[in-house]
Amino acid sequence: MNIIFLGPPGAGKGTQSKLLEERYGLIQISTGDMLRAEVSKGSETGKQAKALMDAGKLVPDELIIAMLKSRIAQADCQNGFILDGFPRTLAQAEELDSMLSSDGKKIDTVLFLDVDEEILADRISGRFTCGNCGKTYNEVSNPPKVEGTCDSCGSHEFKRRADDKRETVVERLKEYRKLTAPILPFYEKTGRLHKINGMLSASEVTGEIEDALASEGLITKK
Numbered sequence: 001m002n003i004i005f006l007g008p009p010g011a012g013k014g015t016q017s018k019l020l021e022e023r024y025g026l027i028q029i030s031t032g033d034m035l036r037a038e039v040s041k042g043s044e045t046g047k048q049a050k051a052l053m054d055a056g057k058l059v060p061d062e063l064i065i066a067m068l069k070s071r072i073a074q075a076d077c078q079n080g081f082i083l084d085g086f087p088r089t090l091a092q093a094e095e096l097d098s099m100l101s102s103d104g105k106k107i108d109t110v111l112f113l114d115v116d117e118e119i120l121a122d123r124i125s126g127r128f129t130c131g132n133c134g135k136t137y138n139e140v141s142n143p144p145k146v147e148g149t150c151d152s153c154g155s156h157e158f159k160r161r162a163d164d165k166r167e168t169v170v171e172r173l174k175e176y177r178k179l180t181a182p183i184l185p186f187y188e189k190t191g192r193l194h195k196i197n198g199m200l201s202a203s204e205v206t207g208e209i210e211d212a213l214a215s216e217g218l219i220t221k222k
């Protein structure tokens, strides 16, 4: 099964994708993580993306579509994937459908994590990740069980994203409103959109997502 997570920055897309990946053996494809990897490698793609990401702007459609296309062609994606952070413009959504259908594939369902804007800024400014395994935490809602130690890998090193500063978050939310929110009607029209209340606790959100997937016959709830 192929799933899309839609939602504003900080809605919980990464958190929920990771969980579904572990529980149902799907592959999480985070275009943000892929871009950050390109930036730290210093590749041509990374060089083109860095200034835009630092400013909270979207990177050009052609760049991100090319990156995604080569990722979903890889062997590990053939049994199903979760898109986290793609598509983010109508052009990306349309291109995704045509790229999949030419391979005899499709998007089975689109999960929209709905979270009020006032909540997002606090979620993002409290976000940090393990420097070793990448697990995401939050200072308030989701700290490590033992302070300063990653639950998953035991590392003591944590990092914050450069674009999680408040000024940049304002810009990212503007981009979301202007370019990404208009995708919702595209998926609503085809009956593929499930609206999930992303303001519940993370485990309650997971429950709602599993109910949505089960209602489509895509999973048997575990």
Ligand code: ADP
Binding pocket: 008, 009, 010, 013, 014, 031, 032, 033, 035, 052, 053, 056, 057, 058, 059, 060, 064, 084, 085, 086, 087, 088, 089, 092, 172
């Ligand atoms: P978040 O999960 O907080 O919304 P991401 O990690 O998905 O943030 O994205 C970080 C940045 O990477 C975005 O602000 C944008 O610059 C770039 N980016 C990621 N995915 C896309 C995409 N599909 N289209 C354009 N830009 C993207």
Ligand code: ADP
Binding pocket: 007, 008, 009, 010, 011, 012, 013, 014, 015, 016, 123, 124, 126, 127, 128, 136, 137, 138, 139, 141, 142, 198, 199, 200, 201, 202, 203, 205
């Ligand atoms: P996104 O990938 O949509 O940008 P993340 O999954 O990185 O969002 O979550 C943003 C921040 O909010 C992280 O610090 C995460 O731990 C926290 N978070 C995620 N889901 C919830 C939730 N349901 N309630 C409270 N905090 C959450």
Ligand code: ZN
Binding pocket: 130, 131, 132, 133, 134, 135, 150, 151, 152, 153, 154, 155
């Ligand atoms: Zn870790």
